[in-house]
Amino acid sequence: MFQTAATFTGSFDEDCQVKSVPQSLLTLVAMILDGPNIKSQSGDGVTQATLSTAQLLQYNSSIRRRMGSTTVRHNKDRETPLSIYVGLTVHARTQKRDLIEMLFDLGLSISYDRVMAISTSMGNRVCEQYHRDEVVCPPNLREGLFTTAAVDNIDHNSSSTTSTDSFHGTGISLLQHPSLQNNGTDRREHSVLEQPSATTTLSELPESYTCVRPLVLPRKDPPLSKADGPLKSDGQEITQALHQEYG
Structure with a gap:
């Protein structure tokens, strides 16, 4: 048993x-x-x-084990998929440290600190990929x-009169x-965790994604460009555009 090692690489x-x-x-x-x-x-039908x-x-x-000790010092190289799965799943659904620590004391899950180390390492890997790709998008998208x-x-x-009670945003759904x-082509390079970090600090997202510059008009009457062609149309442009769209 002590000669068997199973290192978690970010996926099962x-x-x-x-x-x-x-x-x-x-x-x-x-x-x-x-x-x-x-x-x-x-070994069949397990x-x-x-x-x-x-x-x-x-x-x-x-x-x-030390004399009188009631706890077990767990080795990262012998963490089984079950204990990791239980810890990550409970944290993803409840975000409760006490519940994870209770399962850890029962010997059913990894500790809360270990869960945070794994999740932080995976998040940092994703942020590194964002910086390499120069775009923020789901890492499971294929190239x-x-x-x-x-x-x-x-x-x-939206009926709120103050900005503290309302939120206006934009949701984008990507479909491949x-x-x-x-x-x-699979582009999830972050899935392999060589050495999960002990820190719980996440790397920052690219500045182009987090800093949105305000758009304001320089004056009340913006300059209008000159129209190149007639101002009134017979509607044929819409038909041509639909043919190009279908094509």
């Missing part, structure tokens, strides 16, 4: 639970839970209960695909259109 592979524990431990737990049979001894129990044993094991955007207003309490011939 399909067989990460099986790889995080030795096969002999899986076989032993399967025989305890399901009884001795050929399937449990060969249930989720078997995987969860084996991961908890792997996560909470230690070579030597080389036709992409469309839908823009709509976000208005909260993959095909059988072109599935795009």
Whole structure:
């Protein structure tokens, strides 16, 4: 068990639970839970209960525990996907430190500080990619695909007379259109966490995204450009534009 290491890289592979524990431990737990049979001894048909129990044993094991100590010092190299998944999921849905620490004391989850270290490292990786790409967009967007955007207003309490109770913004939904011939290129370089940082400080977003310059007219009567062509149209331009749009 102590020779098996499983390093979290930012995402969970399909067989990460099986790889995080030795096969002999899986076989032993399967025989305890399901009884001795050929399937449990060969490793086929492992249930989720078997995987969860084996991961908890792997996560909470230690070579030597101090006399009188009731806590377990967890090694990052032996953190199983189950303990990481529980901690990250509970934090994403509740944002409650006490709940995560309670699960950590029960040996079911990683600690709150470890959750914050992982989330901060992943956030910093995303910010680094924003600076490299010089644009802020979801990192799961694939490169080389036709992409469309839908823009709509976000208005909260628009009847308010003060700015403290109202919010006016813009929401942009990006949609990509993959095909059988072109599935795009994965650009999530941030998903690999070489060494999660111990800091909880997030990197800053690009200045072009966070600083929006105000737009004001230089005077009340802005200059109008001269019209190049007749001011009245017969409507054929709309038909031509529709043909170009469909094309």
